[in-house]
Amino acid sequence: QTPQATIKRMSIYLRYLNGLDNDGIKLVSSNDLAIKLGLNSAQVRKDLTYLGELGRRGVGYSVKKLRDHIVKILGLKTIRKIGIIGAAGRLGTALAMYSGFEKRNFKVSALFDSNSASIGSELPGIGIIESIEELENIVRERGIEILVVCVPVSSVKSVFEKIKKSGVKAVLNFAPFKLISTDDICVQNVDFTTELEALSYKLRVSETE
Amino acid sequence: QTPQATIKRMSIYLRYLNGLDNDGIKLVSSNDLAIKLGLNSAQVRKDLTYLGELGRRGVGYSVKKLRDHIVKILGLKTIRKIGIIGAAGRLGTALAMYSGFEKRNFKVSALFDSNSASIGSELPGIGIIESIEELENIVRERGIEILVVCVPVSSVKSVFEKIKKSGVKAVLNFAPFKLISTDDICVQNVDFTTELEALSYKLRVSETE
Numbered sequence A, B: 001q002t003p004q005a006t007i008k009r010m011s012i013y014l015r016y017l018n019g020l021d022n023d024g025i026k027l028v029s030s031n032d033l034a035i036k037l038g039l040n041s042a043q044v045r046k047d048l049t050y051l052g053e054l055g056r057r058g059v060g061y062s063v064k065k066l067r068d069h070i071v072k073i074l075g076l077k078t079i080r081k082i083g084i085i086g087a088a089g090r091l092g093t094a095l096a097m098y099s100g101f102e103k104r105n106f107k108v109s110a111l112f113d114s115n116s117a118s119i120g121s122e123l124p125g126i127g128i129i130e131s132i133e134e135l136e137n138i139v140r141e142r143g144i145e146i147l148v149v150c151v152p153v154s155s156v157k158s159v160f161e162k163i164k165k166s167g168v169k170a171v172l173n174f175a176p177f178k179l180i181s182t183d184d185i186c187v188q189n190v191d192f193t194t195e196l197e198a199l200s201y202k203l204r205v206s207e208t209e
Ligand SMILES: NC(=O)c1ccc[n+]([C@@H]2O[C@H](COP(=O)([O-])OP(=O)(O)OC[C@H]3O[C@@H](n4cnc5c(N)ncnc54)[C@H](O)[C@@H]3O)[C@@H](O)[C@H]2O)c1
Pocket: A085, A086, A087, A088, A089, A090, A091, A092, A112, A113, A114, A115, A132, A150, A151, A152, A153, A155, A158, A159, A174, A175, A176, A190, A191, A192, A193, B093, B094, B095, B097, B098, B099, B100
């Protein structure tokens, strides 16, 4: 398994390479990647070696070849179907409506909530909000691979019990209660506070310099 | 400067140590940290050495001492005031209402939006939504240190121009347009898709095993 930090950099390279490809740029150097992305150039060279892409000295790396290689490593060759739990809530709706997912191979294919006033209503252009009680059936019928949890902390344990029965293999959890991966389900917990703490660290560094 | 991945681990240690302290636990071993947090134990030992905390072999590390040291490194000894731009939107409101920030030293101290129907209305328990035109004045008056950007991509450039004039030192950007740090402002761009790609990688690894 590759360290998380390396995988995160792969996502950053992928976004940049997609941009270059859109602009019709064919070649990129490891230095260009380092400068544009604010990364350490020795780290970038190490990553490119890991990727196995052999660029030619002085010529650079093929943008398309690098991108396709990263798509393969990240398992993005096929569309990954995601389901949003808590879809009628603020965070759930914002995530369901976010157009960035589609551009990067993730398709919101199911919306779940427990609020009877919202079940049956539509998020325009995305789909109909279903009852959380239908989770197991719909995950199997539609082949949902990742469930995104945006429910209040009071509901997260009971929701996770339902998720375990659904057969899904991956969960992205935004509720502030750490869910633990099982043998069958890989869990990633997200907390924006970590991003704020990274900024606070940088503020502290600039204050004490 | 410490690498971003190390800073991210500091946040993870901090959350866990806060939990231990709440439960009245006085000591923790590097092994315990590694197992509970799913980290590599050599990495944890390296981090603890970096923190300079001298645990006694066989006894472990003081939970309070470790936590206080991390709080100092992350610059969290004082409350960091944050402002939310796009506060009337789905993501902006979800972030403003998120109780997790307060527990970790971040206080939502200003709410901004451009939608005249929302300006003057209140987010219960948080505050009044102000006009984006007041950004400069309010950032100075209230000593806002971090601005969180949750506006549509069509508005993000013009909002960043206003931010540059406000004197704020740090920005957390959720809009899908990469903002670049300046000499005075440190920017952190957030994209949940990166989290989904990390999960997709793990799914691919488990599929090919
Ligand atoms: N990780 C972070 O940094 C961060 C930031 C913001 C919000 N959050 C968290 O995200 C979650 C959602 O926040 P929000 O502001 O959107 O809340 P919200 O109240 O607007 O939305 C919650 C939704 O979950 C639904 N729900 C409740 N119980 C359910 C169940 N058992 N099954 C299915 N749906 C259920 C509700 O009906 C509602 O639609 C909260 O846990 C909040 O703490 C985390």
